Amino acid sequence: MRLDQMYQEVILDHYKNPHGKGLVEPFDSQVHHVNPTCGDEITLRVKLSGAAGSQVVESVSFDSQGCSISQASASVLHDQVEGVSLDQAFLTLDEFSSLMKSATAEVTLDEELLGDAIAFEGVAQYPARIKCALLAWMAFKDAAVQATSAAQPAGDE
Amino acid sequence: MTEPTPLDVDRIRKDFPILSRTVRGGRPLVYLDSGATSQKPVQVLDAERHFYEHINAAVHRGAHQLAEEATDAYESARHTISAFVGGQPEDLVFTKNATESLNLVTYSFLNATLKAARGLELPEGGEHFVLEPGDEIVITEIEHHANLVPWQELCSKTGATLRWIPLTDDGRLNLSTLDTLINERTKCVSIVHQSNILGTINDVVLIGEHAARVKSLFVVDACQSIPHMPVDVGTLGADLVAWSGHKMLGPTGIGCLWGRSEVLAAMPPFISGGSMIRKVTMEGTTFADPPQRFEAGVPMTAQAVGLAAAADYLTDLGMANVAAHEHALTGYALDGLESIPGVRIIGPRNNVERGGAISFVVDGIHAHDVGQVLDDRGVAVRVGHHCAAPVCQRYGVTATVRASFGVYNGFDDVDSLVAAVKDAKQFFGVTD
Numbered sequence: 001m002r003l004d005q006m007y008q009e010v011i012l013d014h015y016k017n018p019h020g021k022g023l024v025e026p027f028d029s030q031v032h033h034v035n036p037t038c039g040d041e042i043t044l045r046v047k048l049s050g051a052a053g054s055q056v057v058e059s060v061s062f063d064s065q066g067c068s069i070s071q072a073s074a075s076v077l078h079d080q081v082e083g084v085s086l087d088q089a090f091l092t093l094d095e096f097s098s099l100m101k102s103a104t105a106e107v108t109l110d111e112e113l114l115g116d117a118i119a120f121e122g123v124a125q126y127p128a129r130i131k132c133a134l135l136a137w138m139a140f141k142d143a144a145v146q147a148t149s150a151a152q153p154a155g156d157e
Numbered sequence: 158m159t160e161p162t163p164l165d166v167d168r169i170r171k172d173f174p175i176l177s178r179t180v181r182g183g184r185p186l187v188y189l190d191s192g193a194t195s196q197k198p199v200q201v202l203d204a205e206r207h208f209y210e211h212i213n214a215a216v217h218r219g220a221h222q223l224a225e226e227a228t229d230a231y232e233s234a235r236h237t238i239s240a241f242v243g244g245q246p247e248d249l250v251f252t253k254n255a256t257e258s259l260n261l262v263t264y265s266f267l268n269a270t271l272k273a274a275r276g277l278e279l280p281e282g283g284e285h286f287v288l289e290p291g292d293e294i295v296i297t298e299i300e301h302h303a304n305l306v307p308w309q310e311l312c313s314k315t316g317a318t319l320r321w322i323p324l325t326d327d328g329r330l331n332l333s334t335l336d337t338l339i340n341e342r343t344k345c346v347s348i349v350h351q352s353n354i355l356g357t358i359n360d361v362v363l364i365g366e367h368a369a370r371v372k373s374l375f376v377v378d379a380c381q382s383i384p385h386m387p388v389d390v391g392t393l394g395a396d397l398v399a400w401s402g403h404k405m406l407g408p409t410g411i412g413c414l415w416g417r418s419e420v421l422a423a424m425p426p427f428i429s430g431g432s433m434i435r436k437v438t439m440e441g442t443t444f445a446d447p448p449q450r451f452e453a454g455v456p457m458t459a460q461a462v463g464l465a466a467a468a469d470y471l472t473d474l475g476m477a478n479v480a481a482h483e484h485a486l487t488g489y490a491l492d493g494l495e496s497i498p499g500v501r502i503i504g505p506r507n508n509v510e511r512g513g514a515i516s517f518v519v520d521g522i523h524a525h526d527v528g529q530v531l532d533d534r535g536v537a538v539r540v541g542h543h544c545a546a547p548v549c550q551r552y553g554v555t556a557t558v559r560a561s562f563g564v565y566n567g568f569d570d571v572d573s574l575v576a577a578v579k580d581a582k583q584f585f586g587v588t589d
Contacts, residue, residue, distance in 0.1 A: 003533040038541040039555045067525035
């Protein structure tokens with residue numbers, strides 16, 4: 001049944017016991033994203049460390065309300081990008097975006113990068129829910145970019 | 158009053174081809190989303206097709222036979238649709254949808270205000286549409302965004318103040334402060350007749366009396382009432398009434414704005430261009446009388462013809478019969494849903510002055526997830542904030558599940574809904 005493909009056990013586990021939920025200090029950037037069609041919201045914080053060019057995602061934390069898909073997705077995001085290099089985090093983000101297009105396009109996926117996120121393959125079958133799954137990832141992208149530019153010395157072009 | 162005749166739902170369903178299709182791997186479709194848009198009977202589809210196959214031409218221009226027949230079809234549709242709501246054809250403006258109808262009103266205010274500031278001439282009575290800082294617009298907390306955001310925009314541009322009638326805990330308007338909310342500063346009161354999210358039917362006549370007492374314009378958003386109950390625009394006490402075609406079994410792409418003749422005549426145009434003019438020179442333009450003043454460009458003719466067929470279809474069923482049928486479905490659904498532990502109705506629980514839009518939440522399961530299981534069972538409902546986000550905020554929920562009924566729904570559809578909600582609880586392991 002397709003419903004079971006969408007709500008895989010791993011997704012429901014993340015939903016019931018989310019990782020990274022609860023905003024932590026310190027942080028470099030904080031963003032607030034909403035899904036305007038359903039009202040789901042997420043506040044997400046990112047802390048980077050290391051020198052420009054070799055930065056590491058030191059922490060990702062969030063506070064959110066929303067459906068199981070958006071909540072579980074935020075939890076998986078936390079697991080996949082916290083503690084890895086910023087470059088790897090963005091690669092993972094690209095993989096997740098590709099995964100969300102997998103219902104309508106041929107994509108090759110790096111399952112190692114995706115980890116538990118591969119479970120969202122079923123969600124890609126439901127166009128109305130893709131935005132739920134992407135909410136946290138897009139918030140992370142925004143926050144990471146802001147944190148990166150915040151790390152640039154002022155006046156540096 | 159004569160007793161309503163029960164609707165023959167089995168016969169009605171045969172007129173709606175889409176209702177015999179299956180969804181999600183062979184499930185029969187249980188369509189409970191008529192509040193978002195209704196399905197269309199073959200009579201409407203045939204009327205549109207007939208128009209395109211035999212009559213199609215641009216209306217109100219050209220002198221060939223097709224142009225005459227197309228114009229006649231368009232204006233006949235205006236007759237039929239205005240009669241359906243007890244109005245006169247010259248008082249009915251066709252728009253793209255109800256949102257545009259309401260924007261037509263707010264932009265009449267804005268345009269009158271801008272023209273007055275430049276000392277330009279307004280139509281007779283147009284000064285009623287001129288706003289100044291300190292003027293007030295009154296809406297309610299229960300409005301669809303279509304009757305909220307345009308007023309916010311208007312107020313932000315003119316300096317007028319937006320005020321609203323608040324909601325009670327049980328999903329009704331709190332009318333206790335009506336006397337102070339609607340006062341001598343009030344220039345316009347605009348309220349929804351029946352709520353799209355809570356189903357509440359508002360006391361339009363009472364609020365209209367308050368508006369009339371202070372000589373305020375009174376606008377009614379009738380999107381969710383005209384398709385579901387007998388509505389006579391003349392007895393609502395409204396100056397302007399907006400509604401959409403696609404929620405009353407008609408096509409998308411057409412909405413309506415009925416207005417009292419002298420009110421429409423006082424309104425400056427909204428969208429300008431061809432067809433809405435009297436005389437055009439390079440130096441300036443004078444405008445046609447309503448309704449043409451508000452119908453710039455080639456209008457949505459086939460849609461008007463289709464909407465007239467929808468009005469005829471509903472007239473044949475009898476709007477009192479439609480209302481009685483949907484009232485019975487609503488009562489049955491409220492009982493069925495409330496029998497499920499953990500289900501909470503957002504909105505009036507008693508089936509009095511409420512229509513067939515039922516919002517609810519299920520403890521422990523987000524509305525989207527409930528909707529997904531319902532969808533898997535073939536039950537189509539809407540989930541989210543239903544373009545009425547402040548209502549969700551008022552009741553402390555992010556989103557609700559909304560089931561809404563149409564003439565083609567039967568008690569079996571309610572049974573499917575209730576069974577699917579129970580399935581959702583089981584699927585997500587929510588125990589009682």
